[in-house]
Amino acid sequence: MGWMEGVLMLGVLVTVVARIPEPAIIDSTHREEKDTLLSYFTNVDANANTVTSCDLTVTKIKNVCQLRLEMPLMTLAEPDSEGACVDQYLQVTGGQGGNSIKICGDNAGQHPPMGCDQYHQEPSGSVKSFNYVNKPSTATLDTTFGIQPGARHLQGSYTVCAKVETESCGLTWSPGPDDYSFTITGNPTQAPEFNIQVNEDCLNPATDYLLFSIGEATDSDEPIILVCGTKFPPDVSSSSDRFKVEVNTVEAADNDLDNRGFHLNYIQKAC
The missing domain is CATH 2.60.120.290 (Spermadhesin, CUB domain)
Known part of the structure; x- marks a missing residue:
């Protein structure tokens, strides 16, 4: 897994953490690339009223074989009546297993590792x-x-x-x-x-x-x-x-x- 990218459509109250085991922390906004050991990704404007996307690319550093994403707080628009995430969603790309599903709604406390x-x-x-x-x-x-x-x-x-x-x-x-x-x-x-x-x-x-x-x-x-x-x-x-x-x-x-x-x-x- 060389890199992982999160795609967020008009995020609301979202923090995504990419964690690997060393004590280094940095806050990130949208459209950035990071190679730090622990990075927080927070939505830019919870009150935005235009359609946009926020991208965060995490570059895997030497001797690291896995990235873990944590979602301490994630509240996005609900899916439509058939369960499809349309208005807002988080999606992770570039992982070994391919792209994640589009995630929306209430998902505080989720923390998926590889696989x-x-x-x-x-x-x-x-x-x-x-x-x-x-x-x-x-x-x-x-x-x-x-x-x-x-x-x-x-x-x-x-x-x-x-x-x-x-x-x-x-x-x-x-x-x-x-x-x-x-x-x-x-x-x-x-x-x-x-x-x-x-x-x-x-x-x-x-x-x-x-x-x-x-x-x-x-x-x-x-x-x-x-x-x-x-x-x-x-x-x-x-x-x-x-x-x-x-x-x-x-x-x-x-x-x-x-x-x-x-x-x-x-x-x-x-x-």
């Missing part, structure tokens, strides 16, 4: 999809059910990782405490009870899903690989440190409404 779009180092904790907020989207759709809230769940595939401790054999994932802690497909506004959908349920027809590396679930005899719909299983255990969010960009407006994303808890899996 992961999110990375969580605590032995146990919780993860949230980009722009997960447990309230309806302000963008709406005119459907056969009437005016309905659109999606907070962003359009774009990405990978979520958590550190596996040396004495552990993987991670166990479970739903968060929110009523809408897992709503990535379907229409929870019309369902009296949320439904668990796994594996083939997520392919016929193709829809958004979480991809696990052969997970195991309590009360299920079959391996859990794909999870979609409006309810996460009570638990999914996997030897892997990550799962991938796969997004089908062709959404059925009447079927996918008020999808807020996911809020999952994780703990270390005993050997």
Whole structure:
């Protein structure tokens, strides 16, 4: 990875940190190139009313093999009703895995390293999809059910990782405490009870899903690989440190409404 570039459309209250392990800090504005060991990228004018972009290029210095971007504070315009980041977004380019998805909405506290779009180092904790907020989207759709809230769940595939401790054999994932802690497909506004959908349920027809590396679930005899719909299983255990969010960009407006994303808890899996 020779360099990484952040592209921000009209940023609002954004700080992006590129970190590598030595104590040197410098503040940056837009359209600059930096080779310092720790650099803060802050939006220029939160009240700007014209369409513009701010570019920050980080040049990899000698003996450094990885850059880590942290987002202590990031609040941008919400996506449209289908989860597309249109008005404002942050995108990272030039990484080994190609360009990141366009990230918008509320994403404070995200910090992805190489190979992961999110990375969580605590032995146990919780993860949230980009722009997960447990309230309806302000963008709406005119459907056969009437005016309905659109999606907070962003359009774009990405990978979520958590550190596996040396004495552990993987991670166990479970739903968060929110009523809408897992709503990535379907229409929870019309369902009296949320439904668990796994594996083939997520392919016929193709829809958004979480991809696990052969997970195991309590009360299920079959391996859990794909999870979609409006309810996460009570638990999914996997030897892997990550799962991938796969997004089908062709959404059925009447079927996918008020999808807020996911809020999952994780703990270390005993050997």
